[in-house]
Amino acid sequence: MTGSEVTPSVSPSFRLAYVPGVTPAKWVRIWNERLPDVPLTLVPVSAAEASDVLRGRGADAGFLRLPVDRTDLSAIPLYSETTVVVVPKDHVVAAVDEVSAEDLADELMLHPLDDVLDWEQRPGRPAIERPATTADAIELVAAGVGLLVVPQSLARLHHRKDLTYRPVTDAPESRVALSWPEDRTTDQVEDFIGIVRGRTVNSSRGRSPAPAPAQPKHKRADTGATRRKPAAGKPTGKSPRSGSGAPKGGKRGKPRRRS
Template identity: 45%
Template sequence: MPRDFVLGAIPGATPGKWIGLWRERMPHVPLELRELVVATQLEALDDVDAALVRLPVEESDDVHVIPLYEEEPVVVMSADSHLTAADELELSDLRGEVVIAAADDVFHLSIPDAVAPAFATPADTAEAIATVAAGVGVVIVPMSLARAHQRRDVEYRVLRDGPRSTVALAWLRDRTTPDVEVFVGIVRGRTARSSR
């Protein structure tokens, strides 16, 4: 019976290289990429073979988690913001700034002396960055999300002392199939000939 391998991925994850290797090694098993929402990434494991998730996700008797890489935090601002004068920023540079946290915010930062927005929480990162583009406030996101939502009217700078965000591979332990093991081998850098 034909089968697919369903890989979930949270916004900003970059599975392209691994998908390419999968297609080379497993041409008889199509890979379907399914976008996940960070807020429901754990529940989504029921519907995928494996997923690229954003930590924190606790490894448990039910879920296996392999941290893959860390992303730098960046501050997204309007292209004409005074903050663009710096090459990098620190949390202290955000004093007095309106710091917007979207509903899908992954950092949940509390910035000392930042100004809380006087408007409803944006539904997602794209909406928050559109607000910033209009000249209102700043948003702190992992670099991949800033790149995914790149616009001409915004810029971003690395937040040197901000928290990093870890992307990990997760799957349900009781659904560890040979296909999942092949994908784990790919993300861990095993060659097609190497043994486990």
């Protein structure tokens, strides 16, 4: 390398993973406004592989669904989703505003292998085979094979004109969190945490600001005038007895002697 050659600098970047159903557009927009010199790359991942992608350095941070093993991953819970049942538009469930798990007791229910809900006991009658993905299960619902219970964001993601969905009041909810490797809490990760938490640009990293330096004490401005001490014996102001200045009527005479 000659002295005139300059090694090109590599611009930093930030990789953000996200699972199906999560829409990171708002946070990405704020990132691009605040950090235009740091490109943000979106990394779509399945819910099952999200944690491994973070551990394997495939992304700097990511939106995933709880629970997450916090042995080596940090996580900030963000919000919980309404759980819904996806049905054909001509199904009886479409005629009501919401249902309970008991209302679905006689229905054939699909349980995809990528299901993200933590059920103690799933409602309805289980289908003989489990679809590989939620997308496959949606196709079966459209074919009239069964019904599907999912977080509302997934119902929206796989929306079809011939399907609709209704809330399930007593179903478990899916919680979405921002997660990242605990040992790689970089400045960029801190910046993104601040964006997600709604901090202003001046406090986006979440660290306590450094204490302001102590202000020096300013001496009283010299106006050019000097204070003089009053001369001995001269009044300095109001008389403590009369509250006024010098006595009225000129000099006071000697007191008369009583006869």
